[in-house]
Amino acid sequence: MATGVWRRASRTWTSEVRGLYRNHGDHFRWDINRPGFAENRHRADAVEATAILRRDFAGGRRLTSGGGGGGDWIDSSNLGDHRYSRGYVFAELQSPLGARATAQAGIRFDAYSTFGSAWTPAVAAAVRATDTLRLRGSAARAFRVPTYTELYYRDPAHSARADLTPEDGWSIDGGLDWTRSGWMASVSPFARWDANVIDWVRAAPTDVWRTTNVRDVETRGVELSLARSWHAATLRTFYSALDVDAPKLDLLSKYVLEYAPHSFGAAVAAPIAGRSRAALRVDHRRRVAGDAAWLVNARLSHSVGRAEPYVEGTNLLNEAYIEVPGVAMPGRWITAGVWLR
Numbered sequence: 001m002a003t004g005v006w007r008r009a010s011r012t013w014t015s016e017v018r019g020l021y022r023n024h025g026d027h028f029r030w031d032i033n034r035p036g037f038a039e040n041r042h043r044a045d046a047v048e049a050t051a052i053l054r055r056d057f058a059g060g061r062r063l064t065s066g067g068g069g070g071g072d073w074i075d076s077s078n079l080g081d082h083r084y085s086r087g088y089v090f091a092e093l094q095s096p097l098g099a100r101a102t103a104q105a106g107i108r109f110d111a112y113s114t115f116g117s118a119w120t121p122a123v124a125a126a127v128r129a130t131d132t133l134r135l136r137g138s139a140a141r142a143f144r145v146p147t148y149t150e151l152y153y154r155d156p157a158h159s160a161r162a163d164l165t166p167e168d169g170w171s172i173d174g175g176l177d178w179t180r181s182g183w184m185a186s187v188s189p190f191a192r193w194d195a196n197v198i199d200w201v202r203a204a205p206t207d208v209w210r211t212t213n214v215r216d217v218e219t220r221g222v223e224l225s226l227a228r229s230w231h232a233a234t235l236r237t238f239y240s241a242l243d244v245d246a247p248k249l250d251l252l253s254k255y256v257l258e259y260a261p262h263s264f265g266a267a268v269a270a271p272i273a274g275r276s277r278a279a280l281r282v283d284h285r286r287r288v289a290g291d292a293a294w295l296v297n298a299r300l301s302h303s304v305g306r307a308e309p310y311v312e313g314t315n316l317l318n319e320a321y322i323e324v325p326g327v328a329m330p331g332r333w334i335t336a337g338v339w340l341r
Helices: 148-152
Strands: 002-009 013-028 040-056 062-076 080-097 101-112 116-128 133-144 167-180 183-202 209-230 233-245 262-271 276-286 292-302 307-314 322-324 333-340
Antiparallel strands (some): 013 040, 101 116, 276 292, 292 307
16 A cells, blocks of 8 residues: 655645555455365455645634545456446535634535445534533434445355445434543444445345345444543543344344444553553453454554554454354454554
8 A cells, every 4th residue: 555645834724635545455265175166366456636725714713625536446256347436525614613612514525437426414513611521513424335345246155236326324423521630531422324224135044145225224322431541651441332223124134233232341551661652452342142252452562763663462362253244253363563654
């Protein structure tokens, strides 16, 4: 992957141009013990360019506008060769409302060579009720085009459909943030209404899974968090509750009703000897089907000038768990690398 950014700023104007190119290859095996059976090789590319212009006005108002475009294409032994292009324009205005409140409104227009077009407006506001209490809320429209997998993937158990239409929906969320003497607490309720949701479905366990724009889905939930900071160290605990409501189908579903209604965990990050830093995160998830997992991730890094070598481990307990039925998530995984600033 390669990215580039050019930026120029004056007292009131800021202009920025961003570019991205990504190339990714995959080799999938249906059964590792049967080489050559239902194997898939994919090569995917994506390119995108965006231009952004910001203008600051008197009174703390800011206008941001811009546009861009790009394309995605895939060459696959299973999915075939496909590509589409897209373009978009957007504008956003941020303005203070008195001394303690701010409001933000924006709109974006996306046009695709394959999936049509969509307007996605959004509004948000925040109020500083007291020196320690902040209230916030937002509402927005969402739009998601089908993935290449959802459109074209096939194996002995799956058969995607190429006539899928994009998903769309509306979401609202609110929140209360409290801060005092290094403590931070947040409560964030939210709700979302999605239409034309894409799911893998089948009528019986012996049938092949097929993708379909199958139904409308309503999601409600709340997220809670409590954190404490000490200089460069932080400790955070969190909990989320989720409820998903969808019309009942005379079909078996792979995605929509497979979720974790309750999850909680904790994360800590702190400096250790010299320029080194350690972080640990523990998550517990219990899904609707009753299966549960403890997920432990850790990271150790050390700063050396502009470089930061690190070692990171995920799922250190080597838990067996799933996010989508029939697809096992990776076990214990160790990575190492270097960040350059």
